[in-house]
Amino acid sequence: MTDAIVVGAGHNGLVAANLLADAGWDVLVLEAVGTPGGAVRSAEVTAPGYLSDLYSSFYPLGYASPVLRRLRLDDHGLTWRHAPDVLAHLLPDDRAVLLNRDPTVTAASVERFAPGDGDRWLAAYDDWRRVSGPLLAALFSPFPPVRGAVDLLRRLGAGGALRLARTLALPVDRLAAELFAGEGAALLLAGCALHTDLAPGDVGSGVYGWLLAMLGQQVGWPVPAGGAGRITDALLARLRDRGGRVRTGTPVERVLVARGRAMGVRTAAGEALRARRAVLADVPAPALYLDLVGAARLPSRLVDDLTRFRWDGSTVKVDWALAGPVPWRNPGLRGAGTVHLGGDLAGLRAGAATLAAGGLSDDPFLLVGQLAVADPARAPAGAESLWAYSHLPFRRHWSTEDVAAQVARMEAALERHAPGFGRLVRGRHVAGPADLERGDPSLVGGAVGGGTSAAYQQLFFRPVPGLGRADTPIDRLFLAGASAHPGGGVHGGPGANAARAALARDRAVTGRWYGATVGAANRAIYR
Structure with missing residues (x-):
């Protein structure tokens, strides 16, 4: 028997396990596939000597995350590297706008698209710096984020807080139009918003564009030296130093529940493992509730709500080993770690509309x-x-022919803007939606965000209307994956929130009150 069992060794599961181990708990992590890390892994898959990040790569949220910073992963071998330029957005005519960690460089780039936008960018960045600390603290805290919200209110006053709330609700194209006169700065925001499954005109898309662009300005979009897997390596090393254990190749078949409380798990091999204090699941919400717990043990209204859970889009990712640098027509792209390729504002809107209608663009937006x-x-x-990578409409199953056609579109776009690209290819690795899910079962249908980023599935609507917390209707069972608030991205927020909830439930004096309060709230919501 162990104190806690964590189902899933993705980064959120490992964050949760580390925080519980810090509190002195005996923790066992069970991972279904043969390698820990979930979507934070790297390997040589294209050609010898070429290291690829298999899923996620550049990490502004991870670098800025107060959750990961508190874990001090640098003490366990994690170091970061930055490209000379954070981001370049390439227009169809091969002009580009650059985001650089030096605000004056970014300002000069956007100024070329509209006089005055350089000063407007610097003013927007000043506004960001005023709120970034408490805003990030609120983002990565359990819902409701009382401390961060109070700090924001203290800094901004009631009127300023209301205006910030309005800004966070804006579509990114509306936000860009209110802040800037030209297309350059607007494209930086819109391209960042399209890292999600939202269109430029969707309510709430502005917050994602603003957040990623301003984090790029403030801290950059760094990569771990030696590959994304070094984040996982550091989390594993830290956990093992504290006595935590990880078992790979051990899929969990069922969460064991007795008298409304999680008691442990049963593996696919039939092994029953008991947990004295908690079970935490770094898996998608539908997998936890419907597969591991079972509809019969859940409130019928919760089961009904899950039928309306929406995934984010499917994904196709391609890695290439190139014999030399990408031969961009525009040499200004050579120093950019990330390039957004796929059109002007009208093109981004059109491509997003095609995806929303279930179609595929002939000229897809590429990251x-x-x-x-x-x-x-x-x-x-x-x-x-x-x-x-490029987004597809969400489907559980994509044919090999459909994936190949999308890869051809991606390579055609690269060849168009970098003539001779194809001649440099020495190896290629294609991961379609099924391949992504096979490597990490949490990436259902190739959806990498744990569920849509749409406003109707955020905060207390994530994963379904409820408390917006890691707690579930099963006592001492906690949702620790990206389906939970604050959602997708490599930042550790869902895992940290689940660990905090488990610790709060287990406290000697207040734990019983906490459990009774959460239980009563869930009964009121799902009755």
Whole structure:
């Protein structure tokens, strides 16, 4: 028997396990596949000497996350590398707008698109710096984020807080129009928003564009030296130093429940493992509730709500081993760690509308990563380890032919803006939606965000209308994956929130009150 069982060794599961181990708990982590890390892994999959990040890569949220900072992963070997430029957005005519960690460089780039936008960018960045500390604290705290909200109110006053709330609700195209006169700065925001499954005109898309762009300005979009897997390595090393254990190749079949309380798990091999204090699940919400717990043990209204749970879009990701740097027509892209490739504002809107209607664009929006630009050790000297991904409409199953056609569109777009790209390819690795899910079962249908980023599935609507917390209707069972608030991205928020909830439930004096309060709230919501 152990104090806590964590189902899933993705980064959120490992964050939760570390925090419980810090509190002196005996923790066992069970991972279904043969390698820990979930969507935070790296390997040589294209050609010898070329290191690729298999899923996620550049990490502004991870670098800025107060959750990961408190874990001091640098003490366990994690170091970061930055590209000369954070981001370049490439227009169809090969003009580009650059985001650089030096605000004056970014301002000069956006100024070329509209006089005065340089000063407007610097003013927007000043506004961001005023609120970034308490805003990030609120974002990564359990809902409701009382301390962060109070700090914001103290800094901004009631009127300023109301205006910030309005800003956070804006579509990104509306936010950009209110802040800037030209297309350059607007494209930086809109391209960042399209890291999610939202369209530029969707309510709430502005907060994602603003957050990622301003984090890029403030801290950059760094990569771990030696690959994304170094984040996982550091989390594992830290956990083992504190006595935590990880078992891979051990899929969990069922959460064991007795008298409304999680008692442990049963593995697919039939092994029953008991947990004295808590079970935490770094898996998607539908998998936890419907597969591991079972509808019969849940309130019928919760089961009904899950039928309306919406995934984010499917994904196709391609990695290439290139014999040399990408031969961009615009040489200004050579120093960018990330390149957004896929159009002007009208093109971004049109492409997003096509996806929303269930179609595929002939000229898809691409997120492109030049890994060796940021971390030269990712490729042989003078070469490049390149990746790109594009979104598809969500489907559980995509045919091999559909994936191949999307890859052809992606490579055609690269060839159009970087003539001779194809001649440099020395190896290629394609991961369609099924491949992504096979490597990490939490990426259902190739959806990498744990569920849509739409406003109707955020905060206390995530994963379904409820408390917006890691607690579930089953006592001492906690949701620790990206389906929980604050959602997708490599920042550790869901895992940390689940660990905090488990610790609060187990406290000798207040734990019983906490459990009774959460239980009563859940009964009121789901009755």
